[in-house]
Amino acid sequence: MTRRQRLIVAVVLAATFTFVAVAFAAAAKDSYTFDAKNGKVTFNHKAHADKVGQGKCNTCHHSSKGDGSDAKGCKECHKAEKGEKDGKEVPAMKDAAHKKCKGCHEKDAEKKAPTKCTDCHKK
Ligand code: HEC
Ligand code: HEC
Ligand code: HEC
Numbered sequence: 119m120t121r122r123q124r125l126i127v128a129v130v131l132a133a134t135f136t137f138v139a140v141a142f143a144a145a146a147k148d149s150y151t152f153d154a155k156n157g158k159v160t161f162n163h164k165a166h167a168d169k170v171g172q173g174k175c176n177t178c179h180h181s182s183k184g185d186g187s188d189a190k191g192c193k194e195c196h197k198a199e200k201g202e203k204d205g206k207e208v209p210a211m212k213d214a215a216h217k218k219c220k221g222c223h224e225k226d227a228e229k230k231a232p233t234k235c236t237d238c239h240k241k
């Protein structure tokens with residue numbers, strides 16, 4: 119390869135890696151559905167993330183950085199049954215969700231956030 123060809127290859131590779139990085143950072147879907155046996159819960163990720171704000175993604179993604187760039191699905195750690203990590207109890211998904219989701223909803227001053235079972239769980 120000539121130096122010019124090597125340069126072109128380097129530029130193309132750099133552009134590819136930048137593209138891949140951006141694609142991963144934008145990996146959150148607008149909406150998620152939790153398949154609970156007592157009724158599906160639809161979670162509007164976009165509305166929640168906008169309301170909580172950039173830089174505060176770890177309000178929910180507590181194991182991640184504030185910008186959420188390393189956010190993971192809750193179920194990577196929170197399973198159907200409670201578990202243990204480094205001597206600490208890892209709550210079951212149901213309890214983690216109720217504590218996090220319902221916990222914040224109960225504090226909503228405008229009372230717009232649902233707290234009744236069937237407001238979240240829809241058959
Ligand atoms: C109100 C809570 C909440 C806030 C705020 C929030 N997220 Fe999420 N996010 C979730 C939940 C719940 C999921 C779905 C997780 C699952 O499927 O287990 C999710 C999923 C994701 C995923 C996909 C993870 C995967 O591996 O499937 C990414 C990426 C993500 N969020 C990034 C962000 C970023 C960036 C922000 C801030 C701008 C943010 N989130 C703010 C709750 C939140
Ligand atoms: C990388 C693993 C991991 C991921 C991903 C994760 N958690 Fe956790 N979570 C833990 C561990 C470990 C604990 C117990 C130790 C502690 O309290 O930090 C915990 C504890 C909790 C608790 C109880 C303690 C508290 O903060 O009140 C809640 C609620 C919770 N997680 C909600 C969530 C939600 C909601 C998500 C997805 C948006 C999530 N977690 C994603 C590992 C994780
Ligand atoms: C940091 C606070 C906070 C957390 C955490 C949070 N929410 Fe909310 N949520 C709100 C607020 C505030 C509203 C009311 C939004 C409005 O209409 O102004 C809301 C509205 C909703 C609604 C009804 C409106 C809609 O968007 O469909 C559902 C359903 C909902 N949340 C589900 C969830 C679930 C499931 C989780 C956990 C994975 C969660 N929320 C976590 C604050 C929160």
Ligand code: HEC
Pocket residue numbers: 152153154155156159211212215216219220223232233234235236237238239
């Ligand atoms: C703010 C929304 C919200 C409210 C309010 C709520 N839940 Fe949930 N619930 C969830 C989410 C999210 C999950 C996690 C589902 C999963 O594991 O994917 C869940 C999980 C569950 C599960 C486990 C289902 C399964 O298939 O493992 C049960 C049972 C449950 N909820 C019952 C209730 C009851 C009873 C109430 C009222 C006292 C209630 N929930 C109120 C959001 C909510």
